[in-house]
Amino acid sequence: QKAEWEKLKNEQTLTADGKHYTVAANIGTPKDLTGVVDNGAEAIGLYRTEFLYMDSAELPSEDDQFEAYKAVLEGMKGKPVVVRTMDIGGDKHLPYLPLPEEMNPFLGYRAIRISLDRQDIFRTQLRALLRASVYGKLQIMFPMIATLQEFRAAKQIFEEEKQKLQDKGVKVDNDIQTGIMIEIPAAAVLADQFAKEVDFFSIGTNDLIQYTMAADRGNEHVSYLYQPYNPSILRLVKNVIDAAHKEGKWAGMCGEAAGDPIMVPLLLGMGLDEYSMSATSVLKIRSLMKRLSTADMKAIADKAMNELTTNDEVAAMVKAATSQK
Ligand code: PEP
Ligand code: MG
Secondary structure: HHHHHHHOOOOOOOOOOOEEEEEEEEEHHHHHHHHHHOOOOOEEEEEEOOOHOOOOOOOHHHHHHHHHHHHHHOOOOOOOOEEEEOOOOOOOOEEEEOOOOOOOHHHHOOOHHHHOHHHHHHHHHHHHHHHHHOEEEEEEEEOOOOOHHHHHHHHHHHHHHHHHHHOOOOOOOOOOEEEEOOOHHHHHHHHHHHOOOOOEEEEOOHHHHHHHHHHOOOHHHHHOOOOOOOHHHHHHHHHOOOOOOHHHEEEOOEEEEEOOOHHHHHHHHOOOOOOEEEEHHHHHHHHHHOOOOOHHHHHHHHHHHHHHOHHHHHHHHHHHHOOOO
């Protein structure tokens, strides 16, 4: 099986009926590039930049960040790279950035909420990204967006930093797409409105499931509620994909579910454009997609969302329909 997957390394991801979808990889540091290239990922769908902050004894400087972003963009040789701005908070902490003690850190001061408050940190990161943008195809994504005001504020700051750099004669890519993570139910529900203003969506199922089911993603006592195939989650995901397409935008997924062989047939049936996963899953998923037809998967996805009622029922149906054990 491994040898068969190997052959797909330099191929595009095509379904049995010849449709192309993007199979991308998630990374945490520039060191992960080797795995991405070795497994033939067509893009980086999520670069979690918080590791740059977590692996450092102090706030990483603009130049240190610039070097990291440049290395990733160059390493991908023009293939798209979605860089997510800092997602600190929740369970991720920085020794040099004391965060408030909170009753519910996952519902608290986290990600874009910190970035919009600590604009010094956010603007530094955006400048580093803008300067690196000329070395490849950069796309920027904001994490934990709940409201349109947050997206507009982030975008406005991005535009300001871009203008300031250009005024100084610094070259930046003029076509950087800006998008958001869909990981808060409010944004998933309002996807039609967001789709008019963003360039793309990337669905973060790890958090979207946690917040939709009200079940802490790290708490083993409630881990049975991590239900990616629950029709409630599937309907939210479908709403996001349809909203994007209606405005001519693209939708990806970068949570764990994007590389899950049970979820992928459902996502294909809903028309998800990009699947971003750990690099080691890329060839397996490309091979799976090759034997699925989008028309068949659409029927499967429709049935899952409209006729079935539980996570387990959906999983059993997908397994049977795609001959997976
Ligand atoms: C997600 O929430 O699904 C996601 C990809 O982000 P993270 O796992 O980094 O919170
Ligand atoms: Mg998340």
